[in-house]
Amino acid sequence: MLSRVLEEFPDLSKKDVNRYDDPLQKKLEGKGENLFGPETKKFMHFLNSQPFLEFLQALTGIKEPLLGDPYFVGGGMHEIKKGGLLKIHADFNKHPKTHLDRRINVLVYLNKDWKEEYGGHFELWDTEMTACVSKILPEFNTLAMFSTTDFSYHGHPNPLNCPDDRSRKSLALYYYSNGRPSSEVNHNLEDHSTLFKARQGDNLDASAFKVSSKQKLKEAIKDLTPPIIWKAIGKK
Numbered sequence: 001m002l003s004r005v006l007e008e009f010p011d012l013s014k015k016d017v018n019r020y021d022d023p024l025q026k027k028l029e030g031k032g033e034n035l036f037g038p039e040t041k042k043f044m045h046f047l048n049s050q051p052f053l054e055f056l057q058a059l060t061g062i063k064e065p066l067l068g069d070p071y072f073v074g075g076g077m078h079e080i081k082k083g084g085l086l087k088i089h090a091d092f093n094k095h096p097k098t099h100l101d102r103r104i105n106v107l108v109y110l111n112k113d114w115k116e117e118y119g120g121h122f123e124l125w126d127t128e129m130t131a132c133v134s135k136i137l138p139e140f141n142t143l144a145m146f147s148t149t150d151f152s153y154h155g156h157p158n159p160l161n162c163p164d165d166r167s168r169k170s171l172a173l174y175y176y177s178n179g180r181p182s183s184e185v186n187h188n189l190e191d192h193s194t195l196f197k198a199r200q201g202d203n204l205d206a207s208a209f210k211v212s213s214k215q216k217l218k219e220a221i222k223d224l225t226p227p228i229i230w231k232a233i234g235k236k
Helices: 002-008 038-046 050-060 203-224 227-234
Strands: 018-022 025-029 076-080 085-090 101-109 122-125 132-136 142-147 153-156 168-177
Touching (some): 038 168
Antiparallel strands (some): 122 153
């Protein structure tokens, strides 16, 4: 089934998708179901169905009823090209439409004949950001599943080193509940977007955070500056 799903997977760089290109993330992300082929739709709908939800409930021991996300907000098709990355982070914690609590991530990898030297490993880090505690090569027919809390730091932080004609393809599904244990919550951040974290002692991360902060400041200034003044500044 995944071979048929892979055959339907488009080049996201040529489609209407969400594009991220900054020092902390360089990736492509589909918008909902609009690029799903028939086999992909069947597969993704099954992963949001009663049998799979009950499987997740039994596997994780989560007491609150789990719900899939039919909108695939932030999920669905993901693709990363050569040089792309996603720095270590904790995910947004509330669904923007339903305001339910995000509890589980499921990632399905679609990369046949993927070699170790290509990189793109999925990494899970400890809560102090001192060490990677789990590392998974994104090989075809591999599923990674983990709890989504304010402290579940993960990503693929090093630039992808695959050939120019290859890319790292995956499907992402997120599962929600109404309420969650207080131990999973940073009570200073009741409702938050993605929280990026620097790996301790990593110069590449320090540089990325520095550049990203400058870009965000520049974007904020641009948003507050009348266009005619901004154009004049740009000519200097």
